[in-house]
Amino acid sequence: MPPIDRADTAFVLVSAALVMIMTPGLAVFYAGMVRTKNVLGTIMQSFILIGVISLEWVYLGYTMSFGPDVAGVIGDLSWFGLNGVTTAPHEAYGPTIPHLVFAVFQCMFAVITPALITGAFAERMRFGPFLVFSVLWAVLVYNPVCHWVWATGGWLKELGVIDFAGGLVVHLACGAAALAAVTVVRPRKGYGSENFIPHNLPMTLIGTGLLWFGWFGFNGGSALAADGIAGGAFVATHLGGMAGLVTWVVVEWYHRGKPTTLGAASGAVAGLATVTPASGFVTPNAAVAIGCLAGLVCYACVASKQRIGYDDSLDVVGIHGVGGVVGTLLVGVFATKAVNPAGADGLLAGNPSLLVSQAIGVVAVGLFVFCTSWVLLKVIDRLYGLRVPEDIELQGLDLGEHSETAYSA
Amino acid sequence: MKKIEAIIKPFKLDDVKKALSDIGITGMTVTEVKGHGRQKGHKEIYRGAEYQVDFLPKIKIEIIVETSMVDPVVGKIIESARTGKIGDGKIFVLPVEEVIRVRTGESGKDAI
Numbered sequence: 038m039p040p041i042d043r044a045d046t047a048f049v050l051v052s053a054a055l056v057m058i059m060t061p062g063l064a065v066f067y068a069g070m071v072r073t074k075n076v077l078g079t080i081m082q083s084f085i086l087i088g089v090i091s092l093e094w095v096y097l098g099y100t101m102s103f104g105p106d107v108a109g110v111i112g113d114l115s116w117f118g119l120n121g122v123t124t125a126p127h128e129a130y131g132p133t134i135p136h137l138v139f140a141v142f143q144c145m146f147a148v149i150t151p152a153l154i155t156g157a158f159a160e161r162m163r164f165g166p167f168l169v170f171s172v173l174w175a176v177l178v179y180n181p182v183c184h185w186v187w188a189t190g191g192w193l194k195e196l197g198v199i200d201f202a203g204g205l206v207v208h209l210a211c212g213a214a215a216l217a218a219v220t221v222v223r224p225r226k227g228y229g230s231e232n233f234i235p236h237n238l239p240m241t242l243i244g245t246g247l248l249w250f251g252w253f254g255f256n257g258g259s260a261l262a263a264d265g266i267a268g269g270a271f272v273a274t275h276l277g278g279m280a281g282l283v284t285w286v287v288v289e290w291y292h293r294g295k296p297t298t299l300g301a302a303s304g305a306v307a308g309l310a311t312v313t314p315a316s317g318f319v320t321p322n323a324a325v326a327i328g329c330l331a332g333l334v335c336y337a338c339v340a341s342k343q344r345i346g347y348d349d350s351l352d353v354v355g356i357h358g359v360g361g362v363v364g365t366l367l368v369g370v371f372a373t374k375a376v377n378p379a380g381a382d383g384l385l386a387g388n389p390s391l392l393v394s395q396a397i398g399v400v401a402v403g404l405f406v407f408c409t410s411w412v413l414l415k416v417i418d419r420l421y422g423l424r425v426p427e428d429i430e431l432q433g434l435d436l437g438e439h440s441e442t443a444y445s446a
Numbered sequence: 447m448k449k450i451e452a453i454i455k456p457f458k459l460d461d462v463k464k465a466l467s468d469i470g471i472t473g474m475t476v477t478e479v480k481g482h483g484r485q486k487g488h489k490e491i492y493r494g495a496e497y498q499v500d501f502l503p504k505i506k507i508e509i510i511v512e513t514s515m516v517d518p519v520v521g522k523i524i525e526s527a528r529t530g531k532i533g534d535g536k537i538f539v540l541p542v543e544e545v546i547r548v549r550t551g552e553s554g555k556d557a558i
Contacts, residue, residue: 232490232497232498232499234490234492234497234499235492289491289494292494293491293494293496294491295491297491297492297493299493300493300494303493336494339493339494340493340494342495343495
């Protein structure tokens, strides 16, 4: 066992703090896109999870996700309450950093993933049932998927599926859950006839900036060491984001005649999300290609949403779900051991089998998350009712669910 | 006494205010409003989707004047608020029964 490396430890601690800021960043990213009456309700659905999911993580999440493997599907409960998770390193989870540092870094991922889902059912969900859903989703969906992909003994990991920082675990998982949510929770009142126009795009742009900033920790920190892999992931993250930004704006400019600010923000997030699973496995040029494809494909999906009739209010499916799928598959194309010897070779490096296992990962995670989330939402809807009453929906979540308003008259 | 209500384009407010002060009108009430006449609305684009926005931002000016001042005031507003393009706005003239100054209790034209 190598001793603790102080540079690695400092880097992962800072990365954890960077990932933490992404959740408040996401809150304002989303809040800018809703109407004035739902700003605090939208912020709260992300912000509360910093508390609630962190608590779940200490007692169930970490041990279910990374605890000693049971049959490839889940961790056992021997690390309940972080029992045995100490300042000594764990050989598989960052051999040069304290085990506790890895646990808190991963905690931030567990927090932001259910927060991402909230964009799908924005402006119409009751707060209590939303909390019940988020906690149960973390326990029954996030923890198993995280175990399959990242934990020692997880069946997808054993199969050879690679996901550097969460294309499957975070982005496809939240996207598939969002898809389930929009099939269960009916569209907002007036959807399709009224204009749901973002109330404050500068707020959304500040959120985009915070997300982008935090993403360096999200992807870079996933190297679990301050080394060349982290540097490569950091660079790939930036290149993916900028390529997504530019591509989306150019495509929208051509398609609708105007380059929009919200398009720039959306393209950046699409690029960042899509490059996430690939960031530690690909060259800078591959990251640019991945970002460009993300901007193109996610734009096409979001722009064609209106024909389908589901109200994915803030485009979680079209940006994170699609980005997660595209990015995970592109790992199978662009990954190379020349960048990361601990990774794998993809199609362009002469190994078509990685693309097959990545596709299995997409299907397995997509199906499991969609089905489990759908059942969870149906059950909670039957028990408590997911949706706010019509008068509260008209009045807005801020006043109706929280008895406060974002902007005084 | 008459009340003159003028709906104008927001960027014309300063011109109108200056034109009115040139003929001695210094008091007015201004409100930010939304509406449309023949101009209809405009198009906005969010994430590749087009939205038709019907109500446009406008400014409503309210002025109370002696009846003899109606024509010059209306003339000055037209002169200063007109761009010649659709959406320049409208002017309404309404009768006013009484005006009272809160501070002194004066009424009628002395209170204007």
